[in-house]
Amino acid sequence: MIEINLLPVREARRRERVRFQISVFILSLLLVFAIIAYLKWNINLREREVDAQIATVKAELRKLDKVIRDINRIKKEKEKLEKKIQIIGSLERGRMGAAMVMDEISKRVPEKVWLEKMSKNGRSLKLEGIALDEETIANFMTSLEKSQYIKSVELEVTERIESGGVKLKKFSLRCVTTI
Template identity: 30%
Template sequence: MIRINLLPHREAKRKQKQAAFIAMLVLGGLLGASVVLAVGGWNASRIAIQEQRNTVLKTENAELDKKIKDIATLKEEINALKSRQQAVEDLQGDRNQPVYLFDELVRQAPDGVYLKGFEQDGQRVVLNGYAQSQERVAELLRNLSGNSPWLERPELTEVKSAVLTQDKIARKAVEFTLAVAIKRAREADETDVLGKASTTVAGSAAGAQP
């Protein structure tokens, strides 16, 4: 017996395929949305963690900046205290400068040189005097520039011929004006230490020679 199906089976299969396709599309969309949400959530969590780290770093940087400013302020205060201490020490040392000045002028002035006056302005002293000759003035300059632990950098500002009268006898002389710097006590000590060190090194080198 032959059976004949008169139902629209092709249309039914077509609808079935369309329904399956739509279901797959919906499933794919749901999967895609799930993946997007998962990736977005992961990225959001990572961004939140990084923002927390950035906040911590900013806080630490702010604290470091504050500490650096405190250190800089402390250094400025230390330098100011050192400057004040140095000023006090220099002031105490300057009290003895006239004594050192007179002593050095007596020591360094060669025979034939007569000092008639001087004027001190800070660490600079202007000397006026007479000498038997210009060679005596040159000798005085050499003594002040190299032999004195307290005086340095002499500068001859004026030299001219003069006539001195003593016991009604007129004698030719040289009148001079020079400026010289007077060292502070700490500077003189440093010069003395360096001079001793140089002498020791030179002595050692001379002793090492065959």
Template identity: 30%
Template sequence: MAKINLLPWREAYRKEKKEQFLAIVGGVVLISGLVAYLWVVSVESSIEHQEGRNRLLENEIATLDKQVQEIAELRKVRDDLLARIKIIQDLQGTRPLIVRYFDDFARSIPDGVFINMVARVGNVVSIEGIAESYNRVATFMRNLEGSDWFAGPNLTSVVAVPAEGEQAQAFKLTVNTSSPNEVNSTDPKATGNATPSTAKESGGK
């Protein structure tokens, strides 16, 4: 019986299978690398796209922030203008009262009293001056107390100043402003009885 040596055929078969396996592995590796490359490219493209959107959003946010700042500045300017308008309106509304206050204040100053300073904070008026005597200061305070536009004078300081006169006094006082009471006054009607005169006519023949 003849013997057949199968070793060379088996080795060739194994070599062929090995080459096929290596080819398959190489193909899988190549395809995997290609897929990985495409995935990386896709991810990088998505990242770049997202970064572009982020930059666009940042620019829009910066624009909105600038607009918000401009709006805040405009509101501040508006508030300042409204405050100035209110001050002007208040001054216009109180202008007649200020004139009345100064007029009544001047009328309340007696002879021998000299005013150096007048300051008003709220409803409190601070007054500094020099009087020829303490009696002049007392008269000034009585005049303020009797005024319709001032109330509650309070003497805070009085100091003798011989350099200004033998009895001269430097004084400081405060007084509150007030509005006069509105009194509805009506002029009484003057009535009188008329006495008619009777004239007699005499006729002669």
């Protein structure tokens, strides 16, 4: 019988398999490196995009900070102006209120009463004057109580005085104004 040596064929197949496996391994390594390079490139690209977005947002924040400072400055100016308007309104009401109170008092002073002094401190009003008698002072107080601008009329002092031989009553009233 003929003997055939199959060892070289087996050896050749084994070498082919080893070459194939080495080729697959090298191609796999190249593929892994290519994937890693692509991912690194993609991550760097996204990082640059995010950095650009961050820079844009920071620029917007700087603009908005300026706008916020302007708004706060305007709010402070508005508060100052509102205070000024409030003070002007208060002064206007006070001026008109004082005129209305004086007009009301002048309408309610009886014939036998002479006012010498009137002083106002806030809402408190003090009237000093001379009357012919206690009844006239009482009528004056009652008349003032009926006023819409004056309340809580109280007699502080009455004293007897004489002027030109006539006996009179000097008085002091305290009351509260409603305006």
